[in-house]
Amino acid sequence: GIQVEQSPPDLILQEGANSTLRCNFSDSVNNLQWFHQNPWGQLINLFYIPSGTKQNGRLSATTVATERYSLLYISSSQTTDSGVYFCAVVLLVTGGGNKLTFGTGTQLKVEL
Amino acid sequence: NAGVTQTPKFQVLKTGQSMTLQCAQDMNHEYMSWYRQDPGMGLRLIHYSVGAGITDQGEVPNGYNVSRSTTEDFPLRLLSAAPSQTSVYFCASSYRGRPGALPGANVLTFGAGSRLTVL
Numbered sequence: 001g002i003q004v005e006q007s008p009p010d011l012i013l014q015e016g017a018n019s020t021l022r023c024n025f026s027d028s029v030n031n032l033q034w035f036h037q038n039p040w041g042q043l044i045n046l047f048y049i050p051s052g053t054k055q056n057g058r059l060s061a062t063t064v065a066t067e068r069y070s071l072l073y074i075s076s077s078q079t080t081d082s083g084v085y086f087c088a089v090v091l092l093v094t095g096g097g098n099k100l101t102f103g104t105g106t107q108l109k110v111e112l
Numbered sequence: 113n114a115g116v117t118q119t120p121k122f123q124v125l126k127t128g129q130s131m132t133l134q135c136a137q138d139m140n141h142e143y144m145s146w147y148r149q150d151p152g153m154g155l156r157l158i159h160y161s162v163g164a165g166i167t168d169q170g171e172v173p174n175g176y177n178v179s180r181s182t183t184e185d186f187p188l189r190l191l192s193a194a195p196s197q198t199s200v201y202f203c204a205s206s207y208r209g210r211p212g213a214l215p216g217a218n219v220l221t222f223g224a225g226s227r228l229t230v231l
Binding site for chain 1: 142143145147152153154155156157160162163166168170171200202206207208218219220222224225
């Protein structure tokens with residue numbers, strides 16, 4: 001099956017710092033998603049991005065499908081950004097719907 | 113509009129016991145799925161369904177059964193629980209992909225999770 005690798009596995013930032021998280025995948029995919037899992041375990045969809053660049057506030061994501069990687073940028077980090085960031089590659093299933101294969105995540109801690 | 117509702121939120125079982133994790137959605141989503149999350153890992157797909165009466169296996173289906181008798185509900189059954197099934201379980205749903213649909217129209221909505229411990 002498709003392999004999804006994320007780096008770095010852990011990251012500690014001072015509040016206000018910027019960071020880049022990377023997601024590499026081993027095969028062609030229909031789409032790619034970035035999630036934030038907050039300290040309470042809730043999964044929050046950040047981006048649904050098959051290619052190109054999208055921005056939402058302090059977060060932006062870029063996917064280069066031809067080179068099989070995606071990047072998540074966090075600017076001016078805040079303590080509320082802490083948690084685990086997952087990328088997941090999306091394959092469409094017969095009959096409709098998305099089958100996601102997740103990476104192992106980047107654990108981010110933002111300190112004051 | 114409650115979204116995706118999972119019950120129970122927490123459950124402790126003994127090895128060999130059976131139980132059902134419930135998942136209900138009120139968004140009229142055709143597609144529903146179950147994932148499990150183990151420590152230090154991402155989520156892995158257990159089973160999924162593209163509509164009532166249709167189910168299929170994901171990446172880690174062994175030890176789990178599902179059925180889809182209605183559009184709204186997609187229960188996950190553990191017939192004989194094992195310690196290896198200790199995990200956090202997430203249910204997710206979406207519209208089915210349709211030609212001409214807006215990009216992202218079939219983005220998954222996740223439930224809050226159910227934490228299961230098997231002793």
